[in-house]
Amino acid sequence: MKVELAIIRGGEKRLVPFEYAPREEGERPMALDVLLQAQATDIPDLSFRYGCRNRTCGLCTVDINGRPRVGCRARVREGDQLSAPSTLPVVRDMVSRRDGIARQLRGRVPSTLRGNDLDVEAPEDYHALTACIECYACLDNCPMHARNFDQGIERRDENKAYTSGNPFSLLKLQRIRLDPVATREDANKALNAAIELGIDACYDCPGCKCGVGIDLKRKVVKPLVDASKALLSED
Amino acid sequence: MDKETVVLSYDVIVVGSGGAGSAAAHAASRDGARVLVVTKDPIGCSDSKIAEGIVTVRGVAEESDSHEVLSDNLRLAGGDLPVPEITEAFAEDSEEAYDWLRRQGVRPRIDSKNGGPVVLPIALGGHSHRRSVSHDNGGLAVGHAAWNAVVQGDGVDYIEDSWFLDIVTEDGPEGPVVAGGLIYDAGEGCLIAVQAPAVVIAAGGLSTLYFPNTDTMRGNTGDSYAVAARAGAELVDMEQVQFLPFCLTSPPSYEGLLAGEPVTAGYLGVIRGADGKIILDSVMLRTRAECAAAMVRAVEAGNGTESGGCYLDLTANVKGERSAKYYVKFVHTAVSGVMVTVRQALGRAASEFKEIWEVRPGAHYCMGGVRVDAEGSAKALTNRHPVRGLFAAGQAMGGVFGGNRLGSTSLSEGPIFGARAGHKAAELRVKKMPEEKKSLSSEFEIALRSYLEVFGQEGDRSGSGMIRELQKAAWNGIGPSRSRVGLERFLRQVADFRKQASSIAVSKESIWNQAFIDYVEFLNMLDTAEAVAVSALNRPNSLGAHIRMDGGNTSVLFTKPYSVGVFHAKSGGLQTCKLNRPSTPWSTLLAHAYHGLKRRLELKILWVLPLALQDRIVEKKFRDVMGSLETEKPEAERKVSNGEELEAA
Ligand SMILES: Cc1cc2nc3c(=O)[nH]c(=O)nc-3n(C[C@H](O)[C@H](O)[C@H](O)COP(=O)(O)OP(=O)(O)OC[C@H]3O[C@@H](n4cnc5c(N)ncnc54)[C@H](O)[C@@H]3O)c2cc1C
Ligand code: SF4
Ligand code: SF4
Ligand code: FES
Numbered sequence: 023m024k025v026e027l028a029i030i031r032g033g034e035k036r037l038v039p040f041e042y043a044p045r046e047e048g049e050r051p052m053a054l055d056v057l058l059q060a061q062a063t064d065i066p067d068l069s070f071r072y073g074c075r076n077r078t079c080g081l082c083t084v085d086i087n088g089r090p091r092v093g094c095r096a097r098v099r100e101g102d103q104l105s106a107p108s109t110l111p112v113v114r115d116m117v118s119r120r121d122g123i124a125r126q127l128r129g130r131v132p133s134t135l136r137g138n139d140l141d142v143e144a145p146e147d148y149h150a151l152t153a154c155i156e157c158y159a160c161l162d163n164c165p166m167h168a169r170n171f172d173q174g175i176e177r178r179d180e181n182k183a184y185t186s187g188n189p190f191s192l193l194k195l196q197r198i199r200l201d202p203v204a205t206r207e208d209a210n211k212a213l214n215a216a217i218e219l220g221i222d223a224c225y226d227c228p229g230c231k232c233g234v235g236i237d238l239k240r241k242v243v244k245p246l247v248d249a250s251k252a253l254l255s256e257d
Numbered sequence: 258m259d260k261e262t263v264v265l266s267y268d269v270i271v272v273g274s275g276g277a278g279s280a281a282a283h284a285a286s287r288d289g290a291r292v293l294v295v296t297k298d299p300i301g302c303s304d305s306k307i308a309e310g311i312v313t314v315r316g317v318a319e320e321s322d323s324h325e326v327l328s329d330n331l332r333l334a335g336g337d338l339p340v341p342e343i344t345e346a347f348a349e350d351s352e353e354a355y356d357w358l359r360r361q362g363v364r365p366r367i368d369s370k371n372g373g374p375v376v377l378p379i380a381l382g383g384h385s386h387r388r389s390v391s392h393d394n395g396g397l398a399v400g401h402a403a404w405n406a407v408v409q410g411d412g413v414d415y416i417e418d419s420w421f422l423d424i425v426t427e428d429g430p431e432g433p434v435v436a437g438g439l440i441y442d443a444g445e446g447c448l449i450a451v452q453a454p455a456v457v458i459a460a461g462g463l464s465t466l467y468f469p470n471t472d473t474m475r476g477n478t479g480d481s482y483a484v485a486a487r488a489g490a491e492l493v494d495m496e497q498v499q500f501l502p503f504c505l506t507s508p509p510s511y512e513g514l515l516a517g518e519p520v521t522a523g524y525l526g527v528i529r530g531a532d533g534k535i536i537l538d539s540v541m542l543r544t545r546a547e548c549a550a551a552m553v554r555a556v557e558a559g560n561g562t563e564s565g566g567c568y569l570d571l572t573a574n575v576k577g578e579r580s581a582k583y584y585v586k587f588v589h590t591a592v593s594g595v596m597v598t599v600r601q602a603l604g605r606a607a608s609e610f611k612e613i614w615e616v617r618p619g620a621h622y623c624m625g626g627v628r629v630d631a632e633g634s635a636k637a638l639t640n641r642h643p644v645r646g647l648f649a650a651g652q653a654m655g656g657v658f659g660g661n662r663l664g665s666t667s668l669s670e671g672p673i674f675g676a677r678a679g680h681k682a683a684e685l686r687v688k689k690m691p692e693e694k695k696s697l698s699s700e701f702e703i704a705l706r707s708y709l710e711v712f713g714q715e716g717d718r719s720g721s722g723m724i725r726e727l728q729k730a731a732w733n734g735i736g737p738s739r740s741r742v743g744l745e746r747f748l749r750q751v752a753d754f755r756k757q758a759s760s761i762a763v764s765k766e767s768i769w770n771q772a773f774i775d776y777v778e779f780l781n782m783l784d785t786a787e788a789v790a791v792s793a794l795n796r797p798n799s800l801g802a803h804i805r806m807d808g809g810n811t812s813v814l815f816t817k818p819y820s821v822g823v824f825h826a827k828s829g830g831l832q833t834c835k836l837n838r839p840s841t842p843w844s845t846l847l848a849h850a851y852h853g854l855k856r857r858l859e860l861k862i863l864w865v866l867p868l869a870l871q872d873r874i875v876e877k878k879f880r881d882v883m884g885s886l887e888t889e890k891p892e893a894e895r896k897v898s899n900g901e902e903l904e905a906a
Contacts, residue, residue, distance in 0.1 A: 046508065046509060049508070051510065052510050055509065061721050062722075066722055067719065067721070067771040067772045068721075068771070069769055071298075072475055073298060073302055073307065073474040074473075075510070075511075075513075076472075076594075078307040078397065078594070079303075079306055080302065081298060081299070081302055094510070113443075114766075114768065117769060119444055120299055121299065121417050121444065124299070124300055124404070124408050125408075127409075128409065129409070129410040131408065132409065133406075133409040133411040133412075134360050134361070135360050140356055140359045140360070141367055141373055143364075143367045148364060149393040152397055152398050152401060153394045153397060154397070154401075155397060197362070197401075201362060201364070203359070203362075
C-alpha cells in the first residue's frame with residue numbers, strides 16, 4: 023500500500039512516498055503502524071509521537087489528508103497523506119509543538135480542591151468530560167484557536183501560553199464548574215477564564231468536534247456560553 | 258547543537274509527571290520549595306494516565322482491613338522481598354494518597370449504602386480484602402489529576418518534550434552529593450543545566466525493552482534506573498519484571514495490549530494450552546506471576562500456540578443463564594477499557610466471552626528499582642555512601658513489591674511515595690537563593706561536554722534500529738522465560754551493542770534531534786537490561802516474576818529470603834550483592850496457604866457441579882457482593898464513547 027509522508031525538517035517540507043508492507047493478509051493498518059514501519063525501514067530518524075497504542079494517551083494525533091486523527095486507531099488507505107497536526111507549529115516530521123495549550127490554564131485551575139466532602143457523587147457530565155484524552159483533534163477549525171495565529175503571527179504570552187482558547191481548555195474549565203468539590207470561587211474563576219480566553223468566538227460558531235466523541239457542543243460550549251452571557255449581562 | 262546551554266536553579270527537580278512525579282512536585286511546592294518538573298512526554302501523559310484506573314484504598318470496604326493485613330499481603334505476594342518499613346508506609350498512607358488524588362479531581366462513584374467510594378465486588382488476586390476502587394474512564398481520571406497538580410501554576414514550573422539526561426553529583430566528605438541535572442529540551446533545541454540540591458526520579462519503568470510485548474507507554478525506556486545507577490545509586494530486585502499473563506497476540510496493531518486480570522477470569526475461567534487441556538484452573542484466585550509462570554512453562558513444553566501464547570477460556574462464566582449477567586457486569590465495571598480493546602481486536606463473540614482468547618504474557622511493570630528508604634531517599638550498603646539528594650518514587654523505586662505486584666497497587670504507590678519523597682526533598686532546599694547564578698562547576702562542564710560531543714557523531718547505525726535489535730534480544734534473554742545459558746548469551750550481546758553505540762549516526766540538529774533522543778534512550782535501555790540480566794543470573798531458582806527454566810522453585814517456607822542489589826563498581830562494570838530480608842512468620846504463611854487452598858477447593862467443586870446448580874451458586878456469590886441486578890435501574894448514558902463509534906465514523 024502506497025502512502026505519502028510529509029517530512030518537515032529545518033522548516034522545509036518534502037512529501038516522501040512510502041510503501042507499507044502488510045503484516046498479515048488484508049491488513050488495514052493504522053496510521054501509527056505505518057509510521058513505525060517507516061521508521062524500521064526507510065526513515066530510521068523519523069519523528070512522531072506515540073505512547074499507549076490504545077487510544078488513551080492522546081499523543082499520536084496526526085493529520086490524515088489534512089484532518090487530525092488519533093493515529094493508533096485511524097486506519098490508512100491507499101494514497102493517504104500523513105502529516106503533523108497543522109493546528110499547531112510543526113517542530114519536525116509528524117511532531118507539532120503542543121505545550122502552549124496546557125500552559126494557558128496555569129493559574130486558572132485550582133491547585134487543591136477544598137470545597138466539599140470528598141465522598142460526594144459528581145454529576146454524569148463530569149465523568150463524560152473526564153473521557154478527554156488530550157489529543158487536540160478538536161483544535162481543527164476552531165475560530166477561537168485560530169486567533170492565536172491571526173495574520174500568520176503566533177500569539178503566545180511570556181509563559182509561552184497561547185492567549186486565545188480552544189475546546190480542550192474550555193472542557194477543563196467546565197469540568198471545574200461541574201466538580202462538586204470545587205468552591206464557588208473556583209467555579210467563578212473558571213468562567214472568567216473562559217471569557218478571557220475568548221468564549222465570544224463560540225457565540226456564532228457552528229461548534230466543535232471531539233476526537234473521541236465527547237459531546238462538546240452540548241456539554242462544554244453551551245453551558246459556558248450561557249453562563250458567560252448571563253454574567254456579562256449582569257455587569 | 259548551535260544553541261547555548263541554558264542555566265537554571267531550583268530547589269527540587271522532579272523527573273516525570275505521572276502519579277509519582279506530580280505528587281512529589283505538589284508536596285515539595287507545598288513545603289515552600291521551588292520545583293521544576295521535567296518530562297519527556299507532555300504533562301501527565303504516562304502509564305498513570307493509560308492505566309485501568311483501579312486504586313488500592315485500605316479499609317474502604319471492610320473494618321478488618323488493617324495496616325498489618327495490607328502490609329502482609331504485599332510482602333507475601335512479593336515472596337518476602339519487599340522491605341517491611343516500605344510496605345508499612347504503603348499501608349499507612351494509602352487513604353491519604355487517595356484523598357490527594359480526589360483533591361486533584363478524581364471522582365469515584367459513591368456507594369449509597371455506606372457513603373464511601375464504590376469498591377470492586379471481588380478482591381483482586383492476592384488481596385485478602387476488597388479494597389480496589391475503579392473509576393469511570395479508567396486511568397484518564399488519574400491522568401487529569403496528575404496534569405492538574407503540575408499545570409496549576411502554584412509553585413511548580415515545568416518543561417515538557419524534555420529528556421532528563423543525567424544527574425550531576427559532586428564529591429562530598431560523605432560520598433556523592435546531588436548538584437543538579439542535565440536536560441535536553443527538544444522543543445527549544447537546547448541543553449539545560451539545572452543546579453539543584455535534590456532530584457526526585459519518577460520516570461517510570463522499563464517495559465519498552467520488550468516492545469511489542471508490552472501494554473505500557475513507549476517512554477518506559479528504563480531511564481529511571483539507568484540515570485540513578487550512573488549517579489552512583491544502588492538498584493534492587495531488578496530481575497523482578499512483571500509480565501501480565503493476559504495480553505493480546507493479534508491483530509498486529511493490538512499486539513501486547515492488556516486483555517484482563519486474573520480476577521476478571523471470574524469463578525469459572527481457566528487457561529488452556531494449545532492442545533485444549535487446562536493448564537491452570539481457579540485463575541481468579543491466582544496472582545499475575547502464577548498465571549504467567551503456568552503459561553511460560555506450557556509454551557516451553559511445546560504446548561503453546563504458534564505465536565507463543567495460550568488460551569484464556571472464559572466461556573464457562575456465561576453458560577449459566579442467571580449468573581452470566583453478573584459476570585458480564587462485573588468485568589465491565591472492573592476493566593471497561595480492556596473490554597473495548599478486546600471487542601475491537603477479537604470481535605463481538607469473543608468480547609461476549611463466547612469464544613476463547615489467545616493471550617501471551619506481556620511486560621507491564623518493574624518491581625525492582627532504585628534502592629531507597631520509606632521516604633524515597635537513596636540507600637546504600639554499609640561500606641558505600643548513598644547519593645545525597647537523590648530520591649525515587651513510583652515505578653522507579655524498588656522495595657515495595659519484590660517478586661510480584663498485586664493489581665491496583667501502583668496507582669496508590671505513585672502518590673504515596675511521591676508525596677513522601679517530595680516532602681523529604683524539600684527539606685534540602687537552600688533557605689535563601691543566591692542573587693546571581695553560580696557558574697557551572699567542573700562536574701557540570703564534564704557532563705555537558707559528554708553530551709554535546711554526541712551531536713554530529715558519525716556512523717552507519719541508527720539508534721532506532723539498535724533499539725529494535727535490543728528489544729528482540731531482551732525478549733529472548735531476559736523475558737518471561739530465563740536460563741543461565743540464555744542470560745549469559747544476552748550479556749555477550751549487551752557488550753556487543755555497547756561497542757556499536759559509538760557508530761550510531763547523530764545529526765547536528767538542535768531542535769528535536771530524533772537520532773540524539775534515540776541514542777540516549779538506547780543507552781538507558783542497555784544499562785537497564787544489563788542490570789536485569791546480572792541480577793537474574795544471581796537468582797538461580799524461580800521466585801515471583803523471575804522464572805528460571807533451568808532452576809527449581811524457591812520455597813518461601815524453607816529458604817531465607819534475599820534481594821539482589823546491583824550497582825556500578827568503582828572499577829567499572831556492575832557489581833551485585835545480597836540483601837537479606839526477614840521471613841514472614843510460619844503461622845502467617847500457613848494461615849495464608851490454608852485460606853488459599855480453601856478458596857481454590859470451593860472453585861474446584863463448582864467446576865464439577867451440574868450446570869443449573871453451578872449457575873445458582875455463582876449467581877448467589879455475585880449477588881452477595883454486588884447486590885441484585887434485578888432491582889437496579891438502567892444506567893442512562895453512563896458510558897462515554899471509548900472510540901468505537903469514531904472508528905465507524
Ligand atoms: C495498561 C495499563 C494498565 C494499568 N492499570 C493499573 C491499574 O488499574 N491500577 C494500578 O494501580 N496500576 C495500573 N497500572 C500500573 C500503573 O499505571 C503504573 O505502574 C504507574 O502509573 C506508574 O506511575 P509512575 O508515576 O511511577 O510512572 P509513569 O506514570 O509512567 O510516569 C513516568 C513519567 O516519567 C517521564 N519520563 C520518563 N523518562 C524520562 C526522562 N528521561 N526525562 C523526563 N521525563 C521522563 C514520562 O514522560 C512520564 O511523565 C497499569 C499500567 C498499564 C500500562
Ligand atoms: S476534547 Fe476531545 S478532541 Fe479535544 S483534546 Fe479532549 S479528547 Fe481530544
Ligand atoms: S464552539 Fe468555540 S471552542 Fe468550539 S470550535 Fe467554535 S469557537 Fe472553538
Ligand atoms: S498512542 Fe496513545 S492515543 Fe494513540
